[in-house]
Amino acid sequence: MRSLRLIRIAAWTAAATIGSVVIGLTVLAPDAPGIATNIVSSGPSAIGGPFTLTSHHGETVSNESLAGKPYLAFFGFTHCPDICPTTLFELTDLARELDEYADRLNVLFITVDPERDTQELLQGYMTSFDRRFLAVRGTQAQTDAVVAAFAAHVQKVPLESGGYTMDHTAGVYMIDAEGGFVGTLDMHEPRETRMRKLRRLTGA
Amino acid sequence: MPFRLHRILLAAMLAWPASLAPALAHEFKARTIIINHPWSRATPAVAPSAGGYFTVINTGTEPDRLVSIASPLAERVEIHESSIVDGVARMRPLPHGIEIAAGETVELQPGKIHLMFIRPSAPLVEGERFDATLFFEKAGDVDVEFAVQGMGTRPANSESHEDHRTHAQ
Numbered sequence: 001m002r003s004l005r006l007i008r009i010a011a012w013t014a015a016a017t018i019g020s021v022v023i024g025l026t027v028l029a030p031d032a033p034g035i036a037t038n039i040v041s042s043g044p045s046a047i048g049g050p051f052t053l054t055s056h057h058g059e060t061v062s063n064e065s066l067a068g069k070p071y072l073a074f075f076g077f078t079h080c081p082d083i084c085p086t087t088l089f090e091l092t093d094l095a096r097e098l099d100e101y102a103d104r105l106n107v108l109f110i111t112v113d114p115e116r117d118t119q120e121l122l123q124g125y126m127t128s129f130d131r132r133f134l135a136v137r138g139t140q141a142q143t144d145a146v147v148a149a150f151a152a153h154v155q156k157v158p159l160e161s162g163g164y165t166m167d168h169t170a171g172v173y174m175i176d177a178e179g180g181f182v183g184t185l186d187m188h189e190p191r192e193t194r195m196r197k198l199r200r201l202t203g204a
Numbered sequence: 205m206p207f208r209l210h211r212i213l214l215a216a217m218l219a220w221p222a223s224l225a226p227a228l229a230h231e232f233k234a235r236t237i238i239i240n241h242p243w244s245r246a247t248p249a250v251a252p253s254a255g256g257y258f259t260v261i262n263t264g265t266e267p268d269r270l271v272s273i274a275s276p277l278a279e280r281v282e283i284h285e286s287s288i289v290d291g292v293a294r295m296r297p298l299p300h301g302i303e304i305a306a307g308e309t310v311e312l313q314p315g316k317i318h319l320m321f322i323r324p325s326a327p328l329v330e331g332e333r334f335d336a337t338l339f340f341e342k343a344g345d346v347d348v349e350f351a352v353q354g355m356g357t358r359p360a361n362s363e364s365h366e367d368h369r370t371h372a373q
Contacts, residue, residue, distance in 0.1 A: 076293075081253040081320055082286045083293045085245070089355045116252070124250030128355065153292050160299065161282070170293035 047173065047181035048073075051146035053110065053136040056122035061108065061136050063149070067179055070201045071106035074172040075152055077113035078125050083170060084109075085128075087187055091172070092130040094191075094198060101204035107133040112154045112168045114143050174201050230351065236264025237304070237343040242350045244321070245314075246330045254328050256281070256319030256336070256350055257312045262304040268342045271301040275336035275350075278321035285317045328352045 052062040072091065076084035088109060095102040107130070111117040114137045122135040138146065147154045152169040159165060172185040174197065182201060185194050198204070232239040242258035254277075262268050273281040283298045302317060304310050312318050328334070330352055338346045 078248075078250075079252045080293075080295060081247075081251070081255040082284075082295065082314055082318055083288070085248060085251075085355065086314055121250055121252075125248045128246075128248035157294075157296075159297060161297065165295050167292050167294045169291055170288045171291055 046179075047150055048175045048179050049149040051138075051142070051149045053138040053142055053146060054119065056119055056126050056135040056137075058119065061134060063179055066106055066108075066175075068177055069104060069106055070174070070176045070182075071108060072172050072174055072185065073108040073110055073150065074170075075110050075112050075147070075150075075154060075168040077111050077166050077168070078117050078121060079113065079165070087170075087172065088129045088133070090187055091133070094194060095130045095132065097195060098198055098202060098204060101199070101202045102130070102132060104202045104204075105198070109133060109135045110143075110146055111135065111137045112143065112147065112166045114138060114140060174198075176201065230349065232346055232348045234340065234343040234346040236262055236266075237268060237340055237346060238263060239338065239346055239348050242336070242348045244328055244334075244350045244352050246352055246355045247324065247328045248355075249327055251327060252323060254278070254321040254324050255314060256321060257314065258348070258350075259309060259311050260302070260304055261309045262306060264342075265306050266342065267303055267305045268340050269301050269303045270338055270340055272339045273319055273336055274339070275321060275334065277324050277326075277334045277336070279323040281336065282320045282322060283317070284320045286315050288315070330354050 048063060050063055052060060055061050074087060076087065078084070091107055095105075095107070098105070109126075111122065117135075117137055119137065122137060126133060126135045137143070150169070150173055153167065154169070155167040157165050157167055170187075172187070174182040174185060176182050183197065185197055187194075229241045231241070238261040240259040240261065242256065244254055244256050247254045256273075260270065270283070273283070275281055283301055284295050285298055286293065286295045288294070298317065302310055302312075310317070332352045333349045334352070336348055336350055338348060340346065
């Protein structure tokens with residue numbers, strides 16, 4: 001009776017192991033470069049598509065000017081005291097660990113609030129983060145275009161106290177040197193996972 | 205002999221949590237309300253707002269409510285809740301403040317419920333402190349001091365949350 005039970009447990013354990021290996025392979029497979037390309041080409045339009053913005057230094061930054069180097073892009077605004085500076089700080093921290101490999105990467109903080117985030121304000125704001133990072137802004141039309149280019153969600157929400165806040169996509173987009181969308185960095189996933197993605201993106 | 209051993213053990217047990225507490229931890233009380241470790245993060249050189257966080261414990265038998273906050277640092281202080289829903293970051297004011305049920309602990313932390321100091325008069329620098337007054341419906345005014353920590357500071361880990369709860373009981 002007891003040995004029967006043991007056999008049953010062993011059988012279930014084996015089944016569970018095989019099952020999890022199969023699930024593991026299915027989940028991991030899209031990470032393979034070949035398959036990732038397929039996903040991008042069949043994805044909702046080309047993420048990272050045409051956009052033109054101006055950096056906090058005053059230079060033009062477009063999908064064309066960025067070509068040849070992978071880049072990270074995320075949406076935010078300086079009136080957000082909570083999630084946006086945390087993302088910028090954590091990226092600063094990851095860039096420090098990547099060290100010189102971070103030179104192979106551009107990092108864009110795209111403001112979704114060009115009305116309040118003037119170039120002057122962004123200049124002051126960015127002095128607190130990795131100096132290689134670029135805060136980029138555009139006219140409202142250019143901002144709408146970049147939001148569409150990344151299939152991002154941005155919405156202006158009026159507040160009762162006057163003023164407004166911005167809802168925006170929280171993830172960090174990873175774009176390769178050819179301008180193709182590779183995936184996203186989630187600031188809630190383990191640091192090691194994010195580092196692994198960045199090493200793969202920069203060839204570190 | 206065993207008596208003395210007990211006493212040593214007891215002393216060790218009492219000393220233990222104190223030695224684990226972060227160096228910056230500080231606490232404020234008003235009636236049944238305890239405010240644990242109010243802190244803020246250093247802001248970028250030019251920042252239109254700054255966050256504020258703490259743990260609030262209601263040791264009483266009746267609910268209380270944090271209704272508003274004032275600080276000489278900022279033009280005004282609001283209570284907000286951040287969340288990420290379906291990959292979209294949102295922030296909404298909590299105009300009715302924060303209710304703290306009897307015996308409950310509420311944690312204000314980055315990415316969750318937090319204070320927002322609007323238009324701080326100066327950038328916040330790590331290591332500095334600033335004053336604020338919290339207004340509770342029942343406990344009244346609580347004068348507290350916010351400690352400014354590094355920009356990358358994350359909320360305390362879950363272990364110390366447990367710690368806070370134990371203290372409240």
